[in-house]
Amino acid sequence: xxPAQFDYLAPTTVEEALAALxxxxxxxxxxxxxxxxxxxxxxxxxxxxxxxDLGRIESLxxxxxxxxxxxxxxxxxxxxxxxxxxxxxxxxxxxKAVEHLADHQIRHRGTFGGALAHADPxxxxxxxxxxxxxxxxxxxxxxxxxxxxxxFFVDLFETAIGEDEILTEVRVPKHTGWGACYEKFVRVAHQxxxxxxxxxxxxxxxxxxxxxxxxxxxxxxxxxxxxxxSALVGQPATEDAVRAAAAQAADGTNPPSDLNxxxxxxxxxxxxxVRRAVLNASGA
Amino acid sequence: MTRINLTVDGSNxxxxxxxxxxxxxxxxxxxxxxxxxxxxxxxxxxxxxVHLDGVSVKSCNVLAVQADGHEVTTIEGLxxxxxLHQMQKSFRECHGLxxxxxxxxxxxxxxxLLKNNPHPSEEEIRVGLEGNLCRCTGYHNIVKSVQHxxxxxxxx
Ligand SMILES: Cc1cc2nc3c(=O)[nH]c(=O)nc-3n(C[C@H](O)[C@H](O)[C@H](O)COP(=O)(O)OP(=O)(O)OC[C@H]3O[C@@H](n4cnc5c(N)ncnc54)[C@H](O)[C@@H]3O)c2cc1C
Ligand code: FES
Ligand code: FES
Numbered sequence: 001x002x003p004a005q006f007d008y009l010a011p012t013t014v015e016e017a018l019a020a021l022x023x024x025x026x027x028x029x030x031x032x033x034x035x036x037x038x039x040x041x042x043x044x045x046x047x048x049x050x051x052x053d054l055g056r057i058e059s060l061x062x063x064x065x066x067x068x069x070x071x072x073x074x075x076x077x078x079x080x081x082x083x084x085x086x087x088x089x090x091x092x093x094x095x096k097a098v099e100h101l102a103d104h105q106i107r108h109r110g111t112f113g114g115a116l117a118h119a120d121p122x123x124x125x126x127x128x129x130x131x132x133x134x135x136x137x138x139x140x141x142x143x144x145x146x147x148x149x150x151x152f153f154v155d156l157f158e159t160a161i162g163e164d165e166i167l168t169e170v171r172v173p174k175h176t177g178w179g180a181c182y183e184k185f186v187r188v189a190h191q192x193x194x195x196x197x198x199x200x201x202x203x204x205x206x207x208x209x210x211x212x213x214x215x216x217x218x219x220x221x222x223x224x225x226x227x228x229x230s231a232l233v234g235q236p237a238t239e240d241a242v243r244a245a246a247a248q249a250a251d252g253t254n255p256p257s258d259l260n261x262x263x264x265x266x267x268x269x270x271x272x273x274v275r276r277a278v279l280n281a282s283g284a
Numbered sequence: 285m286t287r288i289n290l291t292v293d294g295s296n297x298x299x300x301x302x303x304x305x306x307x308x309x310x311x312x313x314x315x316x317x318x319x320x321x322x323x324x325x326x327x328x329x330x331x332x333x334v335h336l337d338g339v340s341v342k343s344c345n346v347l348a349v350q351a352d353g354h355e356v357t358t359i360e361g362l363x364x365x366x367x368l369h370q371m372q373k374s375f376r377e378c379h380g381l382x383x384x385x386x387x388x389x390x391x392x393x394x395x396x397l398l399k400n401n402p403h404p405s406e407e408e409i410r411v412g413l414e415g416n417l418c419r420c421t422g423y424h425n426i427v428k429s430v431q432h433x434x435x436x437x438x439x440x
Contacts, residue, residue, distance in 0.1 A: 010352075031347075051303065105415045
C-alpha cells in the first residue's frame, strides 16, 4: 500500500527536469498525474530512487491552435482535454475517448502525455492518437525531436521516449468536420477496455470519403485497422457496406487472452465495435 | 523529508513528510482527519475522495508533497459554522447511506458533480459517481440524495 522510499524533485522548468533526469539516469522516474505511476509504486512493482514531478512546470500545460494542428501540452489533465472546445472541434475523436477514460477523480489528475507515455495497450488514448496521426514532441539533452505516432508506440508499456527524455507536447493534425466515435467495451465501469475502437470518418454526400480507425488492446501497441480503412473509402455510410468492411477489423492483430476474454473473442469484438463506431461516426 | 505548506479545510498546515507519504495518510495520520477513509488498494473505490484546489481527487493516489502549496478540502471541512453542507443534509434526509463507509467520498464527489452541473439527470448522477463504489445501498438512495441536494440548491 505504501511506496518504497524515494527522493522527490519538483523542477519548475523542462531544462531543470532534463538535468535531473540526466543526473539520476535509470534510478529516476518521471511523475506526471501519478494515476498510473502511484499505483505501480504502491504495489512496489517499481521502486525508483528519485521521482521527478513535472507538476510544477506550467509550460507543459494547455492546448493551443497551431494552424493545421492543435497542440496539447503533455501535462494537460484529462478533464481539461475532455472539455476543451479546440479539441472538440478539430479532434473530436480525442474528446470522445477521454470522456470514457477512468472516472472523474482520475481525470482531474491524470494527464494526456502521461497516459500516452505510459503506453498501456489497454489505455484509451493511444488508438485515437494513432488514428489521427499525432506527432509526439520529445525533448532531451540535445534538444527537441518529433516522432510520428506510427513510430511512437514500440511495445507493451514502451515508447520511443528515451531514458533521458521527456514528452513535452503532442501535435494533432486537425480533422475539422470529421465525425468521430470511440466504442469502448468494458466489464466494469470506469476501467480499461477489453477492446475499444476509435473511428473518425469524413462523409461527403452520404459516401465515406476517408476513414481512420485505431484499435485498443488488440496487440501490444495500439493498431490501425488499415484494411477496413481502405475498404470503406467510396462506400455508402450504410449498415451493410460498413458491416462488410468491418469484417476485416481483426486482420493483422494479435490480441491477448486473459480473464476478460480469449483472443478469438477479442477478434470478434473488434469487428462488431468497428462496425458500430464507423456507423456512429458517419452519422448513420 | 520534504517540507510542505498547504491549506486543509481552511487552516494553514506545515509539516516535514516523507515524499512517499500519500495525501490520505497525511490527512489521517498527521492531521487526525480520519473522516477521509481508505477503502481499497487500487484507487477504484473513491472512499478517499477529497477536493484539491476545488476539484475531486482520490487522495490515496496523490502524494502529500504534490499538495504542497495547494488547498485541500475534506469531508470534515464541508460544514460551515456548525451547519452541515446541503449535500450532507440530503444524504441524511434520503437515507443515502447504510454502513457509511463510502459516504465521505460519495459526498465529496457529489459536491464536485453539482458544482459542474447544478441540475443533473439521474443518468448524469450515476455517471458522475462512477468512481465511487458502495457495497450497501444499491445506489438508489445515493442518487436520490444528490437529486434532493440539487433541488435544494446544493451546488454551493
Ligand atoms: C482506477 C483507475 C482507472 C483507470 N482507468 C483508465 C481507463 O479506463 N483508460 C485509460 O486509458 N487509463 C485509465 N487509467 C490510467 C490513467 O489514464 C492515467 O492517468 C494514465 O495512464 C497515466 O497518466 P498520468 O498523468 O497519471 O501519468 P503517471 O502515472 O504520472 O505516469 C505514467 C508513466 O508515464 C511516464 N511519464 C509520464 N509523463 C511523462 C512525460 N511527459 N515524459 C516522459 N514520461 C512520462 C511516467 O514516468 C510513468 O512511467 C486509470 C487509472 C486508475 C487509477
Ligand atoms: S481508497 Fe482511494 S480509491 Fe479506494
Ligand atoms: S453505505 Fe456501506 S459502502 Fe456505501
